[in-house]
Amino acid sequence: MSCYRPETAVADAPAPAAALPAGAKPLDHNPWDLMQPRAPARPPKEARNGARVVANHVPPQGVYLPNNNVLTPFMRSPEYVQMSTAAAITLGIMPGKMYRCGCTRCLNLLLTYPEGCRANCAYCGLARHREAERDYADRNFIRVDWPAVPLAQAIDIVAKDGAKTPFHRMCISMITHPRSDVDTVAVLKAWTDRVDPSTVPVSILSNPTTMERDDVVRLRELGADIFTVALDAATPELFERTRGRGVQSPHSWSKYWEILHHARDVFGPQHFGAHIIVGMGETERDVLTLVQELVDLGGHSHMFCFFPEQGSLMDHLPATPRDQWRRVQLGRYLIDYGGVRVDQMRFDDEGRVSGFGLPSGELDDVIDRGVAFRTSGCPGKFADDVSACDRPYGDSPPSDIASYPFAPNRSDLKTIRKQLRIVPQRTAPVPPPEDVN
């Protein structure tokens, strides 16, 4: 399940088999009709709102590694936060090695409560419908486990490392919970009391459903640097199907955009953005039109490739075909950083990219630099277009990488070109891509 490689296990779960009829040709994109989430089941009363964890009330004893065979301790933010497996390895509180990359540059701190997230997003491993099956702190999220750690311990380690810290950014990830806004403020205050935001800048991955403009202003005043909104779905219809009434979830497209506009006003150009998941039933044109809209507002898009998260309402569906993903990844990079506009691109009848709006030699250069195919997210200290948040293998298994958490090498670029079906037009050899990690 996870990307890390402890001594005892190497788990590299491939995507589940695509839900295609026997004998059908593999698709080169995930169409709307195929990508229907399952309906959520209602958990029994005794499992709702973290009732098991509350009833057992097991006191936490330091770091908790997710384990479905023991009683989950009673842990709450702001005293406790969860972090990705990659962040826990980098912080040194968990053993393991990452495949082909030394560490992560982003310390993501996820708020945690026994009641968990109250939303039911169809693609998410943290969703409420899993209450019967697994306690919140034991749920997988973007393909990995999320250990729970005392906030003070995490801050202590980073504060002691000072300028030598491997982290280029910290990100507070909110969830849908009545205490999420106030506890985000508490975590941010505790962090900035000990860690200089100019050494490790802070991003907020927001939960617009519970927020108002004043909350956005407060986070900016307290030293947050970038504010992002996880739209995740690229169109209002897809949002409703995967995050709204379609799955008995409380989110609305209009509220997410309201907070996104506040973020633009309060945080300013280049300091706000949106997450988008590619391959949930939207077209490539839909995604790239949204990317353009964000750039025109002054923001950025951070992109994920859809992967059928185990236990989610979409775990029976196919991962995004690599050719669809590569086309959108490349198109997004050109719009975000290459000065190309979506209206210069060409699309076929099914909304797939058929022309990137650049002469082939220039397109070759962009492909060969490889940055377009790296994980996208808030910037770190290497370059504006290189994300601190590399989320190693959060959207694919290491055997079939979607977002590269490192600079792709020559062999990776050959694979990428095959997936894109773009052969190099130039004759002169190009230098190998620069490995800024």
Ligand code: SF4
């Ligand atoms: S609000 Fe976020 S954490 Fe909660 S279910 Fe939706 S995507 Fe998952």
